[in-house]
Amino acid sequence: MGPGPSNVHPRVxxxxxxxxxxxxDPAFLELMAEIQELLRHTFQTANRLTIPISxxxxxxxxxxxxxxxxxxxxxxxxVNGVFGTRMVDIVGRCGATAIALETEWGxxxxxxxxxxxxxQTPDAKAVCLVHAETSTGAWQPLEEVGAALAGTDTLFIxxxxxxxxxxxxxxxxxxxxxxxxxxQKCLSCPPGLSPVTFSDKALQxxxxxxxAVQSWYxxxxxxxxxxxxERAYHHTAPVSMTFALAEALRLVxxxxxxxxxxxxxxxxxxxxxxxxxxxxxxxxxxxRQLWMLNSVSIPxxxxxxxxxxxxxxxxxxxxxxxxxxxxxxVWRIGLMGESSTPANILLVLTALERVLRHRGYDxxxxxxxAAAAAVLER
Amino acid sequence: MGPGPSNVHPRVxxxxxxxxxxxxDPAFLELMAEIQELLRHTFQTANRLTIPISxxxxxxxxxxxxxxxxxxxxxxxxVNGVFGTRMVDIVGRCGATAIALETEWGxxxxxxxxxxxxxQTPDAKAVCLVHAETSTGAWQPLEEVGAALAGTDTLFIxxxxxxxxxxxxxxxxxxxxxxxxxxQKCLSCPPGLSPVTFSDKALQxxxxxxxAVQSWYxxxxxxxxxxxxERAYHHTAPVSMTFALAEALRLVxxxxxxxxxxxxxxxxxxxxxxxxxxxxxxxxxxxRQLWMLNSVSIPxxxxxxxxxxxxxxxxxxxxxxxxxxxxxxVWRIGLMGESSTPANILLVLTALERVLRHRGYDxxxxxxxAAAAAVLER
Numbered sequence: 001m002g003p004g005p006s007n008v009h010p011r012v013x014x015x016x017x018x019x020x021x022x023x024x025d026p027a028f029l030e031l032m033a034e035i036q037e038l039l040r041h042t043f044q045t046a047n048r049l050t051i052p053i054s055x056x057x058x059x060x061x062x063x064x065x066x067x068x069x070x071x072x073x074x075x076x077x078x079v080n081g082v083f084g085t086r087m088v089d090i091v092g093r094c095g096a097t098a099i100a101l102e103t104e105w106g107x108x109x110x111x112x113x114x115x116x117x118x119x120q121t122p123d124a125k126a127v128c129l130v131h132a133e134t135s136t137g138a139w140q141p142l143e144e145v146g147a148a149l150a151g152t153d154t155l156f157i158x159x160x161x162x163x164x165x166x167x168x169x170x171x172x173x174x175x176x177x178x179x180x181x182x183x184q185k186c187l188s189c190p191p192g193l194s195p196v197t198f199s200d201k202a203l204q205x206x207x208x209x210x211x212a213v214q215s216w217y218x219x220x221x222x223x224x225x226x227x228x229x230e231r232a233y234h235h236t237a238p239v240s241m242t243f244a245l246a247e248a249l250r251l252v253x254x255x256x257x258x259x260x261x262x263x264x265x266x267x268x269x270x271x272x273x274x275x276x277x278x279x280x281x282x283x284x285x286x287x288r289q290l291w292m293l294n295s296v297s298i299p300x301x302x303x304x305x306x307x308x309x310x311x312x313x314x315x316x317x318x319x320x321x322x323x324x325x326x327x328x329x330v331w332r333i334g335l336m337g338e339s340s341t342p343a344n345i346l347l348v349l350t351a352l353e354r355v356l357r358h359r360g361y362d363x364x365x366x367x368x369x370a371a372a373a374a375v376l377e378r
Numbered sequence: 379m380g381p382g383p384s385n386v387h388p389r390v391x392x393x394x395x396x397x398x399x400x401x402x403d404p405a406f407l408e409l410m411a412e413i414q415e416l417l418r419h420t421f422q423t424a425n426r427l428t429i430p431i432s433x434x435x436x437x438x439x440x441x442x443x444x445x446x447x448x449x450x451x452x453x454x455x456x457v458n459g460v461f462g463t464r465m466v467d468i469v470g471r472c473g474a475t476a477i478a479l480e481t482e483w484g485x486x487x488x489x490x491x492x493x494x495x496x497x498q499t500p501d502a503k504a505v506c507l508v509h510a511e512t513s514t515g516a517w518q519p520l521e522e523v524g525a526a527l528a529g530t531d532t533l534f535i536x537x538x539x540x541x542x543x544x545x546x547x548x549x550x551x552x553x554x555x556x557x558x559x560x561x562q563k564c565l566s567c568p569p570g571l572s573p574v575t576f577s578d579k580a581l582q583x584x585x586x587x588x589x590a591v592q593s594w595y596x597x598x599x600x601x602x603x604x605x606x607x608e609r610a611y612h613h614t615a616p617v618s619m620t621f622a623l624a625e626a627l628r629l630v631x632x633x634x635x636x637x638x639x640x641x642x643x644x645x646x647x648x649x650x651x652x653x654x655x656x657x658x659x660x661x662x663x664x665x666r667q668l669w670m671l672n673s674v675s676i677p678x679x680x681x682x683x684x685x686x687x688x689x690x691x692x693x694x695x696x697x698x699x700x701x702x703x704x705x706x707x708v709w710r711i712g713l714m715g716e717s718s719t720p721a722n723i724l725l726v727l728t729a730l731e732r733v734l735r736h737r738g739y740d741x742x743x744x745x746x747x748a749a750a751a752a753v754l755e756r
Contacts, residue, residue: 005398017395020383022696055433058613062595090594192616214592216468217440235436238570239383318400
């Protein structure tokens with residue numbers, strides 16, 4: 001129940017352990033076509049270039065930026081946590097200038113600030129926002145910015161590593177041009193692949209580049225030839241992980257995307273009520289709190305690492321610590337994909353109550369579980 | 379039996395299907411330490427920085443080059459196949475100048491040519507050679523070049539994607555400064571990770587850079603902090619693939635590195651004899667032919683793709699086609715890791731004989747199998 005990797009369905013583990021086929025085997029090429037269709041559904045897009053990159057979510061971030069950003073470009077980046085900070089870093093490595101819209105970690109970047117930044121820098125190559133900031137639990141709204149960018153030359157690049165399949169995301173309707181995710185969050189597939197999707201507008205920008213992409217491994221102009229009709233060899237596809245991703249995406253489709261979102265919502269609400277009954281508020285901005293990643297303020301006098309090792313030792317339960325300015329100040333409780341279950345909610349509330357009471361925190365026995373259960377039984 | 383991925387041992391498939399743990403879980407950190415030790419043994423090195431990169435072999439190639447090469451550098455690259463060509467491409471994307479030592483595909487780069495190039499360009503940042511050219515089956519000698527580079531400021535970068543654990547490779551003794559491999563060849567682990575090792579000399583060059591590494595994802599100065607004592611989060615490790623790699627490396631150790639090399643040698647010799655009895659010569663330079671990747675000249679009048687689909691359809695047997703100038707001219711038969719077995723040799727010889735005779739090729743029934751069997755029974 002940390003910030004990922006989430007638990008993996010036995011069917012996905014079983015897919016992982018299938019004997020391999022070659023990466024140009026006809027059976028594998030069929031699987032690639034199926035994955036592309038399933039990913040388009042999951043991203044809610046018709047984008048042709050919708051594929052898994054052969055690396056983790058961070059490789060997807062880098063793939064989107066290095067293929068679209070060139071030296072001298074200006075890129076507006078919302079920075080309210082680890083992943084916006086990382087995008088600024090990569091934009092710099094592209095030889096471009098990042099215009100960072102910073103705000104306190106845990107809060108969103110107000111859409112009007114983004115629109116204003118765009119007014120001041122109308123030649124910005126791209127606007128980058130993190131849909132679900134895994135480091136803080138803040139849920140960034142995207143629609144308004146997407147609408148402002150539609151019809152302009154500026155691209156909309158979105159980090160959906162933690163949101164994909166756990167919260168509404170409409171790549172086409174929201175005018176997102178490049179979107180990347182990870183397999184290990186709400187898709188509940190092991191880490192190692194990064195689904196990405198590029199709009200036609202993004203493809204045009206990519207094709208009109210004046211400089212080579214600085215990464216050979218992530219150069220989508222070559223990778224798309226392997227995933228397209230040419231089947232041209234680029235690098236050996238991670239075959240077993242591709243089996244796993246296909247099965248994970250089938251599970252998403254079987255559950256239904258909207259039903260899956262609703263499950264994440266209900267379980268978040270139950271956890272939040274339970275935590276509130278234990279006087280443990282969610283740390284992220286009220287009204288902008290993610291369903292799949294819950295940042296919890298650590299009470300005064302309670303030691304972060306001590307509690308987390310208690311949970312791990314006694315309950316085999318992992319929750320995340322804070323990063324950067326939130327280190328030691330929050331816990332991060334994931335309710336992602338297969339891990340978003342009533343059983344896990346009751347487990348984490350019970351285990352937290354036990355350790356906090358052991359440590360002298362004033363917390364009525366059973367209050368958290370009772371409050372969560374009431375939501376679950378609604 | 380193509381150029382990779384090779385078959386995977388059931389124990390490795392089983393490791394893949396274990397339930398996940400977090401990438402900062404104490405149990406996972408222990409596993410990381412074990413993997414580093416096993417990789418050092420496999421690479422025959424004491425290098426501290428010996429880790430798997432979270433991408434395929436090509437990501438390892440890119441990691442070695444982007445961390446060590448800076449804009450303006452000159453880099454000597456042996457080019458006798460796909461992978462030397464790829465290194466030249468990446469060197470260019472680093473803003474450096476590649477000095478390509480080209481030779482016919484299938485032949486090695488004569489070590490004296492490399493030494494001479496180094497004499498002409500003593501300020502070369504690095505010399506890059508491909509130990510086992512998977513696209514041609516040529517086996518590049520490394521010792522002489524390594525000895526010439528020892529004590530100079532020039533780095534020795536070696537592609538061991540296909541050779542590691544299938545042929546002698548002594549990173550330390552041969553003065554190799556940066557070496558990368560893939561998991562899907564002689565290690566017989568699915569594709570998706572790339573073991574790399576950096577010498578102290580390489581680390582010094584990396585630490586003395588004047589420009590940022592162009593890739594955030596592959597920036598080893600950050601990745602080494604996750605694999606070192608700091609355990610600093612960089613990106614989420616591919617947990618399941620890491621389980622698999624550990625098990626694959628344990629299997630290598632159990633078999634014994636030298637015994638594994640010898641197995642690859644004997645099986646290559648058996649296949650080569652069998653092919654010779656069918657008048658199908660190995661296409662790579664005589665005396666420089668790899669044990670794990672056998673390029674076979676396609677006889678006149680025989681259609682490459684037709685034969686390969688026959689093998690796949692009737693025998694579930696995949697062999698590789700040629701790449702670049704060798705397209706349609708050679709087949710590539712892999713005898714890598716778990717796939718390097720007597721059964722596979724008899725299978726491929728029998729199946730090839732069947733299809734070639736169907737297609738009118740003059741080939742005495744059973745000659746190939748008999749010749750191979752004689753070697754196997756020695």
